[in-house]
Amino acid sequence: MAAPAVQVDCGLKPKEKIRPAEAVGNADKSAEPAPDARISSALGILPGGWQTFFEEIGEPRYRAVQAFESLHKHGLAHWNDALTMPESLRRLLSEKAPIKRMAPSNALTSDDGTVKLLFEPEDDAVIESVIIPTKYGPALCVSSQIGCPVGCLFCQTGQMGLLRSLTADEIVSQFYAAEKHLSSKIETVILMGMGEPMLNVPNVDTALNILTHKKGRALSAKRITVSTVGYPKRIASLAKLGWKYNLALSLHFTSIELRKKYIPVSVAHHLRDIFYSLEEYHARTKADITLEYILLDGINDTPHDARALAYLSRWGWDDRIGDPAFVSQFFKSGRYRSKPFSRESFKVNLIPFNPISPNAKTISRLAGDRLLCPAEEKMEEFFMQIRKYGARVTLRRPRGRDIGAACGMLGKAGKPERQRSAAKSAQT
Numbered sequence: 001m002a003a004p005a006v007q008v009d010c011g012l013k014p015k016e017k018i019r020p021a022e023a024v025g026n027a028d029k030s031a032e033p034a035p036d037a038r039i040s041s042a043l044g045i046l047p048g049g050w051q052t053f054f055e056e057i058g059e060p061r062y063r064a065v066q067a068f069e070s071l072h073k074h075g076l077a078h079w080n081d082a083l084t085m086p087e088s089l090r091r092l093l094s095e096k097a098p099i100k101r102m103a104p105s106n107a108l109t110s111d112d113g114t115v116k117l118l119f120e121p122e123d124d125a126v127i128e129s130v131i132i133p134t135k136y137g138p139a140l141c142v143s144s145q146i147g148c149p150v151g152c153l154f155c156q157t158g159q160m161g162l163l164r165s166l167t168a169d170e171i172v173s174q175f176y177a178a179e180k181h182l183s184s185k186i187e188t189v190i191l192m193g194m195g196e197p198m199l200n201v202p203n204v205d206t207a208l209n210i211l212t213h214k215k216g217r218a219l220s221a222k223r224i225t226v227s228t229v230g231y232p233k234r235i236a237s238l239a240k241l242g243w244k245y246n247l248a249l250s251l252h253f254t255s256i257e258l259r260k261k262y263i264p265v266s267v268a269h270h271l272r273d274i275f276y277s278l279e280e281y282h283a284r285t286k287a288d289i290t291l292e293y294i295l296l297d298g299i300n301d302t303p304h305d306a307r308a309l310a311y312l313s314r315w316g317w318d319d320r321i322g323d324p325a326f327v328s329q330f331f332k333s334g335r336y337r338s339k340p341f342s343r344e345s346f347k348v349n350l351i352p353f354n355p356i357s358p359n360a361k362t363i364s365r366l367a368g369d370r371l372l373c374p375a376e377e378k379m380e381e382f383f384m385q386i387r388k389y390g391a392r393v394t395l396r397r398p399r400g401r402d403i404g405a406a407c408g409m410l411g412k413a414g415k416p417e418r419q420r421s422a423a424k425s426a427q428t
């Protein structure tokens with residue numbers, strides 16, 4: 001009797017997928033493959049998933065590593081080229097476990113060398129990834145969703161609403177397509193493209209497990225950063241999933257009220273809880289934590305903001321952070337000198353605001369606020385103030401603005417009619 005069929009698909013933890021040998025029973029190795037054993041896209045499967053699949057089709061377990069290595073170490077595009085496997089198995093894999101490597105439908109290159117890749121998967125939506133040249137080699141900014149349901153008022157992607165979350169193979173595939181486009185290796189990956197990674201944890205987790213797997217591309221977890229607006233329970237649970245990736249919190253406001261206004265989801269998640277979850281994550285993983293801070297002229301760039309941001313980065317949360325007198329007194333007292341620069345403190349990354357086209361709902365929520373990037377000197381001044389208070393801080397240079405590839409600008413390219421109608425339905 002054929003072993004019961006298992007649908008192997010992305011998203012499940014490998015442990016959930018592997019069934020112990022006893023459970024499989026005396027599966028007859030020469031039995032016909034179970035008719036339903038199928039993998040929707042081979043690139044999104046970890047070795048554990050392959051093991052289940054091969055068990056299901058009556059093949060030995062070692063095929064799992066062969067399949068995984070073929071895809072992720074040797075970059076195979078067709079099973080036909082998997083010469084370590086017999087021809088009948090290669091044929092079966094072509095049918096049951098297609099390799100869907102996405103190829104960009106367009107690539108835009110900025111004056112500063114930044115490249116935006118556009119992918120159009122079957123359902124006609126557009127996925128965008130950005131390759132950023134840096135002095136340490138290229139970094140890839142990857143999307144985790146098409147659009148984003150969070151709807152931050154300053155973010156172009158947020159204007160679209162959510163079309164859908166990406167599958168693990170689509171996340172992995174962006175990476176391989178970018179390496180292919182450059183004809184060189186990429187060692188730095190940032191999940192700062194379209195979407196909120198914490199709202200797609202199973203697929204993001206699987207994709208990153210695949211890219212860092214020792215039998216595959218073996219990226220270093222230390223060179224991967226996942227950015228989020230902050231979901232404390234999820235952040236705290238990531239360390240338990242074995243994450244070692246760096247995290248970036250899109251903080252952007254030290255005022256709870258302003259944060260609630262501009263990042264709608266923060267109504268439900270207090271900054272105190274978010275900071276505690278980051279501290280817990282850092283304590284367990286020793287990974288880097290960065291506080292991302294967009295600079296919005298006249299909105300979040302006051303001297304109090306600079307002090308409060310420096311305080312948060314070095315001392316973590318304090319319920320008095322919104323009180324200018326407390327923060328200013330603290331820095332006047334010179335107590336801030338007592339804590340030397342340490343790896344325990346969070347880094348601050350200042351991001352000049354990149355222009356967007358707000359939709360009608362955003363315009364009404366802005367209630368007259370104009371979103372502008374502060375003048376260069378003002379940003380420098382803000383940067384210097386934070387540095388003076390002993391925080392580790394960088395002021396990011398906008399990259400790829402001319403092709404709509406800078407932070408928060410993704411989502412305008414590709415199929416605007418479709419994206420506009422998605423935005424509309426997300427608002428109704």
Ligand code: SAH
Nearest residue numbers: 154155192195196227228250353354407408
């Ligand atoms: N959803 C996650 C991942 C996206 S990362 C997050 O928000 O963290 C995209 C980064 O660009 C975030 O730090 C985001 O806040 C920032 N960003 C969004 N809109 C921007 C804009 N108009 N100008 C500059 N940065 C922006």
Ligand code: SF4
Nearest residue numbers: 148150151152155158
């Ligand atoms: Fe979504 Fe991040 Fe943009 Fe906010 S900033 S809308 S969370 S992608």
